[in-house]
Amino acid sequence: MKLLRVGPAGAERPALLDGDDVLRDLSALVDDIDGRLLQDDAQLTAIREAAAAGTLPVLDAAGLRTGAPLGRIGKIVCIGLNYHDHAAETGAPVPGEPVVFMKAPDTVVGPYDTVLVPRGSEKTDWEVELAVVIGRTARYLGSHEEALACVAGYAVAHDVSERAFQIERGGQWDKGKNCETFNPLGPWLVTADEVPDPQALSLRLWVNGELKQDGTTADQIFPVAEVVRYLSHFMTLYPGDVINTGTPAGVALGHPDPKPYLRSGDVVELEIAGLGRQTQTLKQA
Template sequence: MKLLRVGPAGAERPALLDAGGVLRDLSAVVPDIDGALLADEAALGRVRAAATAGDLPVLDADGLRVGPPLARIGKIACIGLNYHDHARETGAEPPGEPVLFFKAPDTVVGPYDTVLVPRRSVKTDWEVELAVVIGRTARYLESAEEALAHVAGYAVAHDVSEREFQIERGGTWDKGKNCETFNPLGPWLVTADEVPDPQDLALRLWVNGALKQNGTTADQIFPVAEVVRYLSHFMTLYPGDVINTGTPAGVALGHPDPKPYLRAGDVVELEIAGLGRQRQELRDA
């Protein structure tokens, strides 16, 4: 299923994109799309039954804002330097274990919402990423199969980053990762049954129409199953938690000087095969 949330920011309602590409209202079936829904097999069954019946009300998509496909996100755990080609372009050694940082849930915006360039920013960068959404509480998982069984679905994430804040201002990466609007998510949460192999997904990103990133999750250093398994030994993963799994080569940081960092007026578009496409215009904060 392709689940999404539509409407004004803070007042989104649950919806579903059916097999024919028709947007349908889920408000009468479930109150929202969040961790509670993803953990409730009976509720998900009602959604599937309603989708199959084909009688959900049709929504007029014209002018309707698409919000983040997941409400009340618990935490966003992010994996850095998780593609072989991205590690090479930044001159970093491939890590021996997943590199972990966090983004606050309040960085999440809709897939077509404005992204704000932070004040005094000179190195705002782009990163297309596969987001993994947890559907079952995960603690001390032992196998890849067990890890994937705890995944509810997948989405497109834009891990917007400010490289000066991240690298040159001391401490951890978090200062360059948590500026407002720095995690557009969506348009859909695609349930795991529709993504048979998360290591066979093409990722692309354009800036002002020019292709910048063109990669595949097959190039991940730590595949999705290993990332979920690994993290479950350091923290409990709950339904509604999100994991951003890293970005392929092609970020501004990897370009020769002068690096083409983002500025107000730029337009970024990104997509992952089968998971949808985003578009954001940038403006100054």
């Protein structure tokens, strides 16, 4: 299923995009797309049955904002340097264990919302990423099979980063990762049954129409199942938590000087095969 949330920011309603790309209203069945829903097999079955029966009301998509496809996000855990080609372009050694940092849930915006360049920023960068959405509590998992059983679905994430804040200002990476609007998510949450192999997805990103990133999740150093298993030994993952699993080569940081960092007025487009496409215009904060 392709689950999404539509409407004004803070007042989104749950919806579904059916097999004919018709937008359907889910608000009579559920109050939101969130962790509570993702762990409720009965409600998910009811949605599937209603979608198959064609009984869900049609929503007029014209002029309707698409919000992030997941509400009430618990936490966002991010994996850095998780693609062989990205590690190579930045000159970093391949990590022996996943590099972990956090983003606050309030960085999440819709897939077509404005992204703000922080005040004082000169190195705002792009990163297309596969987001993993947790649907079952995960703690001390023992196998990749257990890990994938905890995944509710997948989405496109844009892990916007400010490299000077991240690398040059001391402390941890979090300073360059948590500026407002720095995690567009969506347009859809695609349930795991529609993504049989998360290591066979192409990722692409364009800036002002120029292709900058063109990668595949097959190049991940730590695949999705290992990332979920690994994290479960350091923190408990709950339904509604999100994991951003890293970005392939092609970020501005990896370009020769002068690096083409983002500026107000730039347009970024990104997509992951089967998970949808985002577009954001940048503006000054």
